[in-house]
Amino acid sequence: MSKLTLKSVAKTLGVSTATISNAFNRPDQLSVALRQKILSACAELGYFGPNKAAQSLRKGSSGIVAVILSDSLEYMVSDPVASQFLQGVSRELERHQLHLLLFSGSSTNLEAISDFVDGFICYGAPRNLGLIKQLASSPKRVLTVDFDLPGRPSVNIDNEQAAYQSAMAVLQPGDTVAILGLRLIDAADSRPVLDAPLWDNQSSIAHRRLDGYLRAMAECKLTLQPDYLWHIPESTQPHAQLAAKAVLALTPRPTVLLCMSDLIALSAMREALQQGIAIPQQLKVVGFDGIEETLRYHPTLSSVWQFSDAKGEAAVKAFLSAQDSPQLLPYELRLGESS
């Protein structure tokens, strides 16, 4: 059989193309009986409805939403926090009969997919700065999560305040503090920040968290020695372990580890326990994010829970709403055995 199109189907059924189109898209435009007849005839023929690509060209919307990940897809999919977020996004999208196009933040050509989607949900500032420009000037709807783009709606938590509170919950006079930071500078390996230039201070959640830690330390009259602030490029075991080893070898040894992700905190605790350091007696550890694995670990981790699943859901809702105001989501400080 030849290709089934609106036109060909109309011809074989002996009606006009508009009628077929209406049967599928605007039931109020024709009688119920005729509509039923047409629909079942189409099912018979194997015609499942108007071609979506043509529809999208004509109507200017496709029912597909792109989620731009900050990193490569490869990495994101393996990070539990990102996965949680995607779970929330996909569930809420499905609820609205929308579809999800995953796009890597390390790609260069947003244009390759821009024309196919109704808009963008950006999870974290894309690693590729070129993307940011393209997004900023896109005529489509753009929602940012965990960072901001001027004039665009966003979904965030108050990272500075959350970090501040988590630090305040553990800091005591006389503590020696080390900070295991996530993506503080532009380097592909774990290393002390020292005087390397901080990476775009404004929008990065890492820097907001750092601000919070530092505010808490100042309030507790503690100072951070240069060596005690580390940059970790990715929340993975090897990178985190390296940094943990390094700061635990410093003299004096830190008594508090402020970690910018739970995965980092877990790796650090593993390393400390391995070295026979008692937690929390000799070392207190605080994480960030809130992932399940920390509940199965012993000691359980004190951390800022930010409910990434709900965040994904909120992101879709904000994307779909007409509202353009920035949105701050709640978080929760949960203390475990590590502090």
Added chain:
Amino acid sequence: MSKLTLKSVAKTLGVSTATISNAFNRPDQLSVALRQKILSACAELGYFGPNKAAQSLRKGSSGIVAVILSDSLEYMVSDPVASQFLQGVSRELERHQLHLLLFSGSSTNLEAISDFVDGFICYGAPRNLGLIKQLASSPKRVLTVDFDLPGRPSVNIDNEQAAYQSAMAVLQPGDTVAILGLRLIDAADSRPVLDAPLWDNQSSIAHRRLDGYLRAMAECKLTLQPDYLWHIPESTQPHAQLAAKAVLALTPRPTVLLCMSDLIALSAMREALQQGIAIPQQLKVVGFDGIEETLRYHPTLSSVWQFSDAKGEAAVKAFLSAQDSPQLLPYELRLGESS
């Protein structure tokens, strides 16, 4: 400024639309100098090239490949095996400048996206059987992974043989065997299979694995008591723990646990150790899949490693190739401390 189209750009540059089109798509059709001039003028204007949606309508291909997940996106993203697979897929797709549309296997309307994509890579038999029919009759390229569709290319490992080998590696005369199976029957909770009808025996990897286990047991002159075969709906801690608890409470207590995923095996080991059962002295455990977490666990798990990342890569290559022959990927039996 008004909308930028091939036509509008052509007018402002004072050339024909075809010339602009050729500048972007067919460099050989015009002089290098002119092409350069046009391209830079377009960049100046902010025109990033022909509209992809229109291009796709016209040319019939979009550069987007759909990956159909067997389950909801929500679940798949949290499963390390699926994540690994997606990593491989996305990396290889990126290499070819192709894009990834993630589609949930629990959706009903494949048609919603069918017209936007160049084809489908199906990871596991979709839970929604309606999808299978639609895929079977799709005019687009369809590649299946971990199951088969008549007349379509596929990527698999030899699940039966792998399961057989993994069982043979641990079974000894006198053993009492329990099998913790994944998705053996159509039930949403963990439960003994007993005489519930097995679920579409043909294509399911679970049944191929079961066949392998049973072949090994027969060869070792062992029989499987009805209560000792359990169905688990999803590789998650709660479902797996429930089943593990149940089979460990049987009399006689199993001395071997054959598990259809590493996640299940880990949960089972956790439960056994909690009960003070010594592994492998009192209980030997074998998993399936090969995930990193088993290497960090003590005891390390004996398992069939199937390199899901490479599988994802192979899937894309097979999808892109003209070859329609089924492909069997290698796997590796790796023995750990659990057997």
Added chain:
DNA sequence: CTGTTAGCGCCTTCAT
């Protein structure tokens, strides 16, 4: 309630 028509933005002969 139904049919006709004019594009949505583009690519590709075909002629120049």
Added chain:
DNA sequence: ATGAAGGCGCTAACAG
């Protein structure tokens, strides 16, 4: 090396 024209499959406005 370039310009004009037809059509990919569909929808919305309009006329009947």
